[in-house]
Amino acid sequence: MRTIIEFRNISKSFGDVLAVDDVSLTINEGEFFALLGPSGCGKTTLLRMLAGFETPSRGTILIDGRDITRTPPNRRPVNMVFQSYAVFPHMSVLQNVEYGLRMDGVAAAERRARAREALAQVKLEALEARMPDQLSGGQRQRVALARAIVKRPRVLLLDEPLSALDAKLREELRFELSDLQDRLGITFVMVTHDQDEALALATRCAVMHKGSLLQVATPADLYEFPSSRLVADFIGSVNLFEGHVIADESDHAVIDLPEHGARAWLDHGVGVSETVTVWLAVRPEKVELHKRGHGTPPPEIEGTPAGYNVLAGTIRDIAYLGSESVFDVALESGQRLRVIRPNLTRWDQEDFIWDEPVWVAWHAEAAAVLLQ
Amino acid sequence: MSRDPPALLDYGRRWPLRLVMFAVFLFLYVPLAALVLFSFNDSRRTTRWQGFTLDWYRRMIADTELIAALGNSLVIALLATLISLVLGTLAAVALWRFRFPGKALVSGGFSLPILIPEIVLGVAFLIFFAHVLPWPVGLPWPLSLGAITIAHVAFCFPFVAVVVRARLQSFNREEEEAARDLGAGPWRALVDVILPYLRPSLLAGGLLAFTLSLDDFVITFFTAGPDTVTFPVKVYSMVRFSVTPKVNAISTVMLLITVALTFVALRLQARHGGRALPG
Numbered sequence: 001m002r003t004i005i006e007f008r009n010i011s012k013s014f015g016d017v018l019a020v021d022d023v024s025l026t027i028n029e030g031e032f033f034a035l036l037g038p039s040g041c042g043k044t045t046l047l048r049m050l051a052g053f054e055t056p057s058r059g060t061i062l063i064d065g066r067d068i069t070r071t072p073p074n075r076r077p078v079n080m081v082f083q084s085y086a087v088f089p090h091m092s093v094l095q096n097v098e099y100g101l102r103m104d105g106v107a108a109a110e111r112r113a114r115a116r117e118a119l120a121q122v123k124l125e126a127l128e129a130r131m132p133d134q135l136s137g138g139q140r141q142r143v144a145l146a147r148a149i150v151k152r153p154r155v156l157l158l159d160e161p162l163s164a165l166d167a168k169l170r171e172e173l174r175f176e177l178s179d180l181q182d183r184l185g186i187t188f189v190m191v192t193h194d195q196d197e198a199l200a201l202a203t204r205c206a207v208m209h210k211g212s213l214l215q216v217a218t219p220a221d222l223y224e225f226p227s228s229r230l231v232a233d234f235i236g237s238v239n240l241f242e243g244h245v246i247a248d249e250s251d252h253a254v255i256d257l258p259e260h261g262a263r264a265w266l267d268h269g270v271g272v273s274e275t276v277t278v279w280l281a282v283r284p285e286k287v288e289l290h291k292r293g294h295g296t297p298p299p300e301i302e303g304t305p306a307g308y309n310v311l312a313g314t315i316r317d318i319a320y321l322g323s324e325s326v327f328d329v330a331l332e333s334g335q336r337l338r339v340i341r342p343n344l345t346r347w348d349q350e351d352f353i354w355d356e357p358v359w360v361a362w363h364a365e366a367a368a369v370l371l372q
Numbered sequence: 373m374s375r376d377p378p379a380l381l382d383y384g385r386r387w388p389l390r391l392v393m394f395a396v397f398l399f400l401y402v403p404l405a406a407l408v409l410f411s412f413n414d415s416r417r418t419t420r421w422q423g424f425t426l427d428w429y430r431r432m433i434a435d436t437e438l439i440a441a442l443g444n445s446l447v448i449a450l451l452a453t454l455i456s457l458v459l460g461t462l463a464a465v466a467l468w469r470f471r472f473p474g475k476a477l478v479s480g481g482f483s484l485p486i487l488i489p490e491i492v493l494g495v496a497f498l499i500f501f502a503h504v505l506p507w508p509v510g511l512p513w514p515l516s517l518g519a520i521t522i523a524h525v526a527f528c529f530p531f532v533a534v535v536v537r538a539r540l541q542s543f544n545r546e547e548e549e550a551a552r553d554l555g556a557g558p559w560r561a562l563v564d565v566i567l568p569y570l571r572p573s574l575l576a577g578g579l580l581a582f583t584l585s586l587d588d589f590v591i592t593f594f595t596a597g598p599d600t601v602t603f604p605v606k607v608y609s610m611v612r613f614s615v616t617p618k619v620n621a622i623s624t625v626m627l628l629i630t631v632a633l634t635f636v637a638l639r640l641q642a643r644h645g646g647r648a649l650p651g
Binding site: 052079084104151 | 546551553556557
């Protein structure tokens with residue numbers, strides 16, 4: 001894999017506010033890279049520095065090995081799809097798409113041909129004569145996309161590309177975006193606060209928080225192997241138990257959870273000192289619910305010794321979401337637990353109800369141990 | 373059939389308000405109607421109707437001094453409008469675009485001429501052109517109008533700046549960035565994206581500058597030389613001797629010019645703003 005973009009120790013401050021704090025990051029050619037984080041985490045500033053709208057306070061940005069830190073936006077081999085789409089309202093769809101080629105001095109005939117080709121890529125060829133205010137939000141976004149790809153940039157930047165669209169359209173365009181990236185082979189860098197969007201589209205994500213990178217990994221690794229509580233909490237939802245390691249072997253580890261008067265069994269060693277506080281992270285869909293009424297004993301869990309990975313609780317709330325149901329379970333320690341159960345059949349045989357006593361349990365490989 | 377009672381904001385259907393509205397319109401337009409009417413009056417007196425005539429208009433056209441003054445006024449207004457548009461737009465864009473030390477002071481400095489009493493500006497320009505920048509007498513027309521034009525630009529361009537700045541507040545910066553991103557330099561982006569967006573405010577600001585310049589009396593009075601009499605100054609000097617229906621005729625023509633300009637401006641604005649309707 002060839003490196004296409006390299007951020008070297010990039011910092012950016014606006015007055016007293018440090019928006020980006022010493023970020024170093026490389027992005028490979030052909031990647032669909034997502035910068036993910038809550039608003040104000042510095043992800044947009046990073047993207048804008050890549051586009052040339054902000055200049056780093058410190059550090060260097062390279063594209064294809066060339067230092068572009070101070071290159072003006074009109075001389076960078078990148079093009080951007082803006083959050084507001086920023087389609088020029090006084091130009092027709094075709095004129096919008098031709099604009100970048102006109103700036104490059106491309107002859108009229110070739111310009112037209114290439115613009116039409118780009119419009120075909122986003123399935124807008126029928127609307128080339130329309131003015132932007134005659135287009136829907138989704139169509140305007142396609143114009144912005146066509147306008148950016150027509151210049152065949154090395155990198156396409158997308159600033160919250162789907163945030164302004166309604167849910168149905170968002171899903172549709174999500175597939176089209178990754179399809180488009182496959183066809184064009186251009187490196188995409190996207191900024192989003194929407195973790196679903198990042199997980200669905202990106203080949204690799206950087207999670208940002210307060211101007212720093214927390215973790216850079218594939219979506220699956222971010223979800224299954226988060227490096228910190230912040231990442232685990234930001235990507236999807238997570239149940240966290242505080243504790244410390246009391247046994248650590250190569251094939252298993254035991255973590256004491258004093259608040260819950262229970263112990264957790266892991267099917268791998270963690271290599272963590274017994275003195276430090278750790279957090280056990282279990283995703284809601286990896287937690288099982290079992291009946292506890294009428295003196296029902298705790299369930300046996302495959303691959304886990306009896307008495308581990310089981311807690312007693314009571315269902316406090318149930319949200320039926322169609323494809324799945326979300327349960328809010330109050331543990332005996334008082335902590336709340338989130339459990340997701342897919343609705344695999346049209347009638348749930350077990351049929352959990354409000355205020356029902358339950359056992360919550362998880363498998364030995366289901367939990368991740370976090371140090372921070 | 374009973375009608376609905378007037379709604380809260382249905383002012384037009386409450387009779388006391390209608391009465392007030394009617395009175396206001398009367399107050400505003402009766403003098404103008406009288407002015408126009410008596411420009412066609414076949415009498416030297418401006419108080420009694422004697423019969424229809426176009427004589428005053430004929431005399432007006434025959435009055436070369438008056439026509440020259442009108443020409444001066446139009447040329448000055450046109451020049452002052454164009455220069456004000458450029459300066460006002462640049463000032464507005466600079467204040468919108470950049471952060472720099474003393475910005476508040478500069479911003480205030482631009483709008484001060486709007487607030488300063490005209491008589492003060494007039495005296496200031498009198499002194500300025502007497503001592504600081506003496507405008508040579510006897511320059512060929514239209515260079516001879518330079519002093520007045522400069523003075524007019526000074527009080528017209530802040531109005532353009534204010535109008536343009538208001539419009540810029542709602543401009544989507546990402547459109548400018550998109551142009552830059554697609555390969556336009558800063559000036560190119562200004563011309564291709566920002567100026568088209570500003571078009572309605574340029575039209576409004578330009579019209580404002582034009583009318584302000586065209587009918588300015590006080591400042592012009594202090595800066596005009598004997599060979600650079602403008603239309604309002606000329607009319608004033610005519611009225612000092614006697615008010616003849618010729619003055620009515622001239623005023624009617626001015627009125628027509630103003631109405632026509634407003635009409636053209638509204639039409640232009642409707643044409644470019646009409647795209648707001650999906651079609």
